[in-house]
Amino acid sequence: MALVDATDRKILDLLQQDAHLTIQDIGRKINLSKTPVHERIKRLEREGVIERYVTLVDKKKLGNSLMVYCQVTLDRQTRDAFTAFEVDVRELPEVLECNRVSGTFDYLIKIISQDMDTYNHFYQEKLSVIPGTLHISSFFVMSEIKNSTLVPV
Template sequence: MHLIDEIDRKIIGAVQDDGRITTQELAERVGLSPSPCARRVRLLEQSGVIKKYAAIIDQTKVGLPISAFASVKLERQREGDLDRFAKAVERWPEVVDCYLMTGQRDYLLRIVARDLESYERFLKDKLTRLDGVASIETSFALGQVKRSEALPLL
């Protein structure tokens, strides 16, 4: 396991803010020379602290304005049933987030869609056809107040 020090926190904060930052800019920002800074970034990547770099896309501007949150209850919570559900969800590009939950429901999914008809098609063609699903409750987001991929490094 990689122990994160204050310089690592600064590096992580900077790349969370701008994944395309150059090594030179990053080094200046965190107070290192480029070579040790690059080494630290590589260690953070190799240890899995930095999992990957990605662009954050505005879902509305690419024609996916609907965010639906589906709470799913399975018939049974056995390991095989949970694994089967998780494997199915991983194959569905409409599902952008999926969490195994405590409480009344087993999973919470965020599904993006072009329109209500697209969500209905996803529901009928995929989610309700999956063996072991006991019930599904859907809520639709009216608007997005906050979304962040940046973790609060305290």
Template sequence: MSQDLDAIDRRILNELVADARLPVAELARRVGLSKTPVAARIKQMEESGLIKGYRAMISPMKLGLSHVTYIELRLSDTRESALKAFNAAVRAIPEVEECYMIAGGFDYLVKIRARDMADYRRIMAEELSTLPHVHSSSSYVAMEAVVEASAPPLE
């Protein structure tokens, strides 16, 4: 890790990843310190940018978004202006859960969630295929989530 973390910091982070609403008093009890040093450690990790924020984890399945597809996108132009235009446009598509620029046989890997195959087809036709500079795509439908991590391991 690029930031020096001791065993207590890692325990604090693991507890917060499991339950970000954990009261500081309970968190302090679990890591074996008093409230004041635990609060100070959390504040320092927030100020350093290690802790970027807190959010509610919403179940996509409970929202009916059970269809997960990964799409390889190849662009017709990979100059900086084209990449910037693509990046800005893909960020505006609410169904895009993740998007990574890739070094390899294609340019971007996109993860989307949809209600079903018809919804995926609509997203592909109306949103992804119309993104700036998209030349071609290949899609891979996920059958089952075997591992889904919400945070990196802190060991």
């Protein structure tokens, strides 16, 4: 049998939208008793299909009103240069996402910050000082249209 069957996908679809659904709730929605629902969820956790349960909060209400994308280019495109940059960038709590991409720059990173002063400080003191960084180009988010964690199942 496949790693994830149709029933698993239904469960995952529901849990992705609301991690606080009870096993009974899920069972009711997909016409299954609590035992198989419970066992399937535990199996999906064991297999790593379910990675974690998290709480999403309102950034702005916590004082983080500025979101910025940066295109980062390193001075050398070697494996060691990539690794060194990645180790450093992972440590920065302001960096929510970092992906190495194809194209005219190396990394696209998403940064959250309180305001422009805070961002400027972060940019000058924490981001642009990472060894190997050659060029950084910032794009400021003016309006957040969509931000979903829901992977199609």
